[in-house]
Amino acid sequence: MKYAFMEFEKEIKSELKRVLGDDIEIPLEIPSEERGDYAVPCFVFSSRLKKPPQEIASDIVAKIDLSLGTVEQAGPYVNFIIDDEYVLKNTVDSCIEGRFGWFDPVDEKILIEHTSANPNAPLHVGNARNPIIGDTVARIFKRLGYDVTTEYYVDDMGRQVAILTWGLKNLDPSDVGDVELEKPDHELSVYYQRASAMMEEDEGVQEGIQEIIQQMESGDEGVVGSFQENSRKVLSGHISSLERLNITHDSYKSESSLVIDGKVREAVEALRPLSVCGDDEGALYMGWDDHRVYLTRSDGTSLYPARDIAYHMGKADRTDIILDVLGEDHKMHALSIRKAMEALKASPAPDFIFYSFVSLEGEKMSTRSGRSVWLDGLMESAKERAREEILQRREDLTPDEVEDIAEKVGMGAVRFNIIKVQPEKPIDFRWDEALNFQGSSAPFVQYSHARAASILRRWGEDTEQLKTVDPSSLGSKGEVGLVKTMAKYPMVIQESTTSPHLLANYAVKLAAEFHQFYRDYPVLKAEENKKERLAIVLSFKKLMEDILDALGIAAPEYM
RNA sequence: GGGCGUGUGGCCAAGUCUGGAUAUGGCGACAGCCUCCUAAGCUGUAAAUCGGGGGUUCGAAUCCCCUCACGCCCGCCA
Missing domain, CATH: 3.30.1360.70 (Arginyl tRNA synthetase N-terminal domain)
Structure with a gap:
C-alpha cells in the first residue's frame, strides 16, 4: 500500500x-x-x-x-x-478498503517476551504495565509485517514460589487472611503473604523454606512437582486477568523445563571456559568492569542469570528478533544476558523495552507489603464506573447491553491510562486519574468511534456504495484536516514500536479532530457533499477501529 | 560512591533521539454551547523564565559540562 x-x-x-x-x-x-x-x-x-x-x-x-x-x-x-485531492482520495479509499496502516510482510520473526510475573500472587497495577506495553507493541509489530510470537516466562523455581509452596504446605486456611476474590491467584497469594511475613520474624520458617529450595534444586520430584503445580495455578489467575484486558500469550516457557531438559547446564558449561567468566570458591561468575554476576552457587546449582541466559540462547534459535519488556530494575540483568550471548557468539542479541515502576501514593507497589492495587480490583472498579456513566445517559439499553459496553469501556480505560505514558516515566497511580473518562482517555477515543457508527447506523443504507465515492471535491479545513491526520497513521505505527505511548497520543488527537468535525459538519443533514462526508465518516470509523485494536481496546458501536 | 532513568502551567502528560519560525494537550478553575447526526462532546479565559547554572550555535525544552531533587540497580535473591 x-x-x-x-x-x-x-x-x-x-x-x-x-x-x-x-x-x-x-x-x-x-x-x-x-x-x-x-x-x-x-x-x-x-x-x-x-x-x-x-x-x-x-x-x-x-x-x-x-x-x-x-x-x-x-x-x-x-x-x-x-495536495488536498491526493491525500483525500488516497486515504479515504484505503481506509474503507481496510488494512490502512498495515505494511507488507517483512519475513522476519520477532519473539516478544512480556508479563513474566512471579507466579506467587495476582497481578497488581505495577505488574500490569508490562503486559499492556508488551501486548501493544506486539500488535504494532504485526502491523509492520512481522511474524510475531508473544511469550510468558514462568519463573516457577524461584524463592517466591518456594515461600508460597511452604505456606500451602504448612498453613491452615484459618492462619491466613481473607481472600478478596474467588480466583486461584488470589486464593493462593494469601498463603504467600502470610508465609512471607512469618519468614521475616521466625528463623524456623526461614529454614523450612530454605530446605524446600534445596529439595527442589536437588531435583526432588515431589517438591518440583508442587512448585510447578502451584505456579500453574497462580498463572491461570494471571491468564484470566489478562484475557479480560484482551491480552493473550502465544506460548509459555517455564524456568523448570530449562533446568530439567539440561539447557541451563549446557549454557553454564559453554560459558565456564570463556574469559568473561571466573571462579569464586566453586561458584561461577561472569565479570566486567567491577561487576560480577553469579551464574552458579558454590554447590553447582544454577542461579537466575544462568537460567535466563539459557532461556535466551533458546530464543535465539527460534527467532530473528528478540524483544523483552522488562522493569527498570532488570537493566543490569539485561546487560548481563547481552554480554553472555556476545561471549557465546549467539545471535540475535536481545533488545529491551524498560519501563519505570508504578507507585501508590509515592511508594512502590509491592505484593509483600500489601501496598498495591490488584489489577482485578482496578478492572472491576473501572467497569463499575463505566456502568454508572452509561446509566446516567442511556435509558434505552438492555441490561446485557449495559454490561457489554461497561466492560469494553472499563477495560479500555485501564489499558489506555497505562499505555499513554512513555514507558521510562514513573507513574504514580491515582484512582481519580485511572477512572477519568474525559479528555485523554479511552472513552474519549471510543466515543468518537461510536459517534461515527451512530451516523452510519442512522443513515441506514449499505456502506458498499460509499466505496465508489470520490471525496476529493471536499475542500474545507475541518474535512481535509481530519483526513490529513488520518493519513499519518502509518507513520505513527512505524514510530511507535518501542514508544507505544505515541500511538495513544495519536488516537486522542485524531478523536479530538473527529469530535470537531462532528460539531462543524452535519453529515445526514448536509445540503451537498453528503455522500462524500459519509465516506469520510466510514473511513474514519474503520481506521479508528484499527487504532483501537492496535491498542487492544474494543471499539463499541454505541455507548 | 559508581551506573542508568526522570524533572515541562495548581495537577498529569506530549515534544528531547534527528536543535529551528508564537512550547502542545488533558485534568482542575472560571465563562459559555443540547428545539441541531449520543454533551463520555465542543468553544473561550486565566495559568510555564521547560529543576538550577554555565557553554556550543545565526538559533537550545532539545546538544555538551557542572549541579540539585526523585526513582531504579550495584546479593552465591529473582
Whole structure:
C-alpha cells in the first residue's frame, strides 16, 4: 500500500537533492499545521552554498517541481503542502478498503517476551504495565509485517514460589487472611503473604523454606512437582486477568523445563571456559568492569542469570528478533544476558523495552507489603464506573447491553491510562486519574468511534456504495484536516514500536479532530457533499477501529 | 560512591533521539454551547523564565559540562 505522506516525503527529498546536490543532508521537519505539512529551514545550507538562507529558500521554491503538492517560501524556510485531492482520495479509499496502516510482510520473526510475573500472587497495577506495553507493541509489530510470537516466562523455581509452596504446605486456611476474590491467584497469594511475613520474624520458617529450595534444586520430584503445580495455578489467575484486558500469550516457557531438559547446564558449561567468566570458591561468575554476576552457587546449582541466559540462547534459535519488556530494575540483568550471548557468539542479541515502576501514593507497589492495587480490583472498579456513566445517559439499553459496553469501556480505560505514558516515566497511580473518562482517555477515543457508527447506523443504507465515492471535491479545513491526520497513521505505527505511548497520543488527537468535525459538519443533514462526508465518516470509523485494536481496546458501536 | 532513568502551567502528560519560525494537550478553575447526526462532546479565559547554572550555535525544552531533587540497580535473591 502506498501512503500519501510517505510518497510526498520521498518526492520532496529527491527533488531537494536534485536542486541542492546529491550528497546534502535534508533536515525535513514537520512544522505547525497552519504552515504546511513539511518544512525545510535553510540556515544549514548557508555556509555550504555561501548564500543567505532567504535566498536559498527562494531558489528552492523557484527550481523545485512537485507533483503531489505545492511549495511556499516563508523567509528562510521552505514549506511544503500536500495536495488536498491526493491525500483525500488516497486515504479515504484505503481506509474503507481496510488494512490502512498495515505494511507488507517483512519475513522476519520477532519473539516478544512480556508479563513474566512471579507466579506467587495476582497481578497488581505495577505488574500490569508490562503486559499492556508488551501486548501493544506486539500488535504494532504485526502491523509492520512481522511474524510475531508473544511469550510468558514462568519463573516457577524461584524463592517466591518456594515461600508460597511452604505456606500451602504448612498453613491452615484459618492462619491466613481473607481472600478478596474467588480466583486461584488470589486464593493462593494469601498463603504467600502470610508465609512471607512469618519468614521475616521466625528463623524456623526461614529454614523450612530454605530446605524446600534445596529439595527442589536437588531435583526432588515431589517438591518440583508442587512448585510447578502451584505456579500453574497462580498463572491461570494471571491468564484470566489478562484475557479480560484482551491480552493473550502465544506460548509459555517455564524456568523448570530449562533446568530439567539440561539447557541451563549446557549454557553454564559453554560459558565456564570463556574469559568473561571466573571462579569464586566453586561458584561461577561472569565479570566486567567491577561487576560480577553469579551464574552458579558454590554447590553447582544454577542461579537466575544462568537460567535466563539459557532461556535466551533458546530464543535465539527460534527467532530473528528478540524483544523483552522488562522493569527498570532488570537493566543490569539485561546487560548481563547481552554480554553472555556476545561471549557465546549467539545471535540475535536481545533488545529491551524498560519501563519505570508504578507507585501508590509515592511508594512502590509491592505484593509483600500489601501496598498495591490488584489489577482485578482496578478492572472491576473501572467497569463499575463505566456502568454508572452509561446509566446516567442511556435509558434505552438492555441490561446485557449495559454490561457489554461497561466492560469494553472499563477495560479500555485501564489499558489506555497505562499505555499513554512513555514507558521510562514513573507513574504514580491515582484512582481519580485511572477512572477519568474525559479528555485523554479511552472513552474519549471510543466515543468518537461510536459517534461515527451512530451516523452510519442512522443513515441506514449499505456502506458498499460509499466505496465508489470520490471525496476529493471536499475542500474545507475541518474535512481535509481530519483526513490529513488520518493519513499519518502509518507513520505513527512505524514510530511507535518501542514508544507505544505515541500511538495513544495519536488516537486522542485524531478523536479530538473527529469530535470537531462532528460539531462543524452535519453529515445526514448536509445540503451537498453528503455522500462524500459519509465516506469520510466510514473511513474514519474503520481506521479508528484499527487504532483501537492496535491498542487492544474494543471499539463499541454505541455507548 | 559508581551506573542508568526522570524533572515541562495548581495537577498529569506530549515534544528531547534527528536543535529551528508564537512550547502542545488533558485534568482542575472560571465563562459559555443540547428545539441541531449520543454533551463520555465542543468553544473561550486565566495559568510555564521547560529543576538550577554555565557553554556550543545565526538559533537550545532539545546538544555538551557542572549541579540539585526523585526513582531504579550495584546479593552465591529473582
